Amino acid sequence: xxxxxxxxxxxxxxxxxxxxxxxxxxxxxxxxxxxxxxxxxxxxxxxxxxxxxxxxxxxxxxxxxxxxxxxxxxxxxxxxxxxxxxxxxxxxxxxxxxxxxxxxxxxxxxxxxxxxxxxxxxxxxxxxxxxxxxxxxxxxxxxxxxxxxxxxxxxxxxxxxxxxxxxxxxxxxxxxxxx
Numbered sequence: 485x486x487x488x489x490x491x492x493x494x495x496x497x498x499x500x501x502x503x504x505x506x507x508x509x510x511x512x513x514x515x516x517x518x519x520x521x522x523x524x525x526x527x528x529x530x531x532x533x534x535x536x537x538x539x540x541x542x543x544x545x546x547x548x549x550x551x552x553x554x555x556x557x558x559x560x561x562x563x564x565x566x567x568x569x570x571x572x573x574x575x576x577x578x579x580x581x582x583x584x585x586x587x588x589x590x591x592x593x594x595x596x597x598x599x600x601x602x603x604x605x606x607x608x609x610x611x612x613x614x615x616x617x618x619x620x621x622x623x624x625x626x627x628x629x630x631x632x633x634x635x636x637x638x639x640x641x642x643x644x645x646x647x648x649x650x651x652x653x654x655x656x657x658x659x660x661x662x663x
Contacts, residue, residue: 522616522617522618522619523619524619524620524621525549525550525600525618525619525620525621526549526620526621526622527546527547527548527549527555527598527599527600527620527621527622528546528547528622529544529545529546529547529596529598529622529623529624530544530545530547530624531543531544531545531596531624531626532544532545534626534627535626535627535628535629536586536626536627536628536629537586537628537629537631537632538586538587538588538590538591538628538629538632539585539586539588540585540586541583541584541585541586542583542584542585542586542626543581543582543583544557544581544582544583544596544598544624545579545580545581546571546573546579546580546581546582546598546600546622547578547579548573548578548579548580548600548620549578549600549618549620550600550602550603550604550618550620551573551574551575551576551577551578551602552572552573552574552575552602553572553573553600553601553602553618553620554570554571554572554600554601554602555570555571555572555573555580555598555599555600555601556568556569556570556571556598556599557569557570557571557582557584557596557597557598558596558597558598558599559584559590559594559595559596559597560594560595560596560597561589561590561593561594561595564589566587566589569582569584573600573602586628588628588632590628591628591629591630591632591633592627592628592630593625593626593627593628594625594626594628595623595624595625595626596623596624596625596626597621597622597623598621598622598623599619599620599621600618600619600620600621601617601618601619602617602618603615603616603617603618604616604618631663632662632663634662634663635660635661635662635663636659636660636661636662636663637658637659637660638658638659638660638661639656639657639658639659640656640657640659641654641655641656641657642655642656642657643655
């Protein structure tokens with residue numbers, strides 16, 4: 485059910501409600517009722533590790549609810565979307581793998597979104613009717629190590645056995661190197 489409302493200033497607002505049911509009707513009406521949406525299935529994404537280092541190769545196992553299908557993997561790190569990767573699942577196979585390099589720009593984590601499109605047989609047989617469209621989506625968040633940003637800090641005083649008091653002058657050497 486969808487509806488629209490205008491406020492006092494003439495602005496139009498539209499909304500919809502999916503879970504509105506009316507009981508009754510005739511059997512023929514129910515049988516010929518047209519579905520105006522495509523149900524969305526779920527893709528399961530399994531990564532070959534839980535944590536990654538920059539420049540590691542990540543391998544994702546994508547479990548598809550239907551085949552054959554065309555898919556797209558998109559990487560999202562805090563709203564920055566990188567170049568998508570296209571993939572396919574072959575007829576009769578319910579999975580495929582996608583490999584890619586981990587970018588240091590994805591520290592500390594990023595989300596992998598996968599989308600799949602194809603077709604599957606209709607639930608109710610219609611003579612000479614093609615398969616219905618099928619869509620599936622899924623996502624997984626992967627961690628990327630921050631170790632490349634760790635620093636070693638070494639602080640040395642010139643006089644090693646001297647005791648210092650508040651407000652005394654001290655000379656120190658600070659050596660900062662990458663971890």
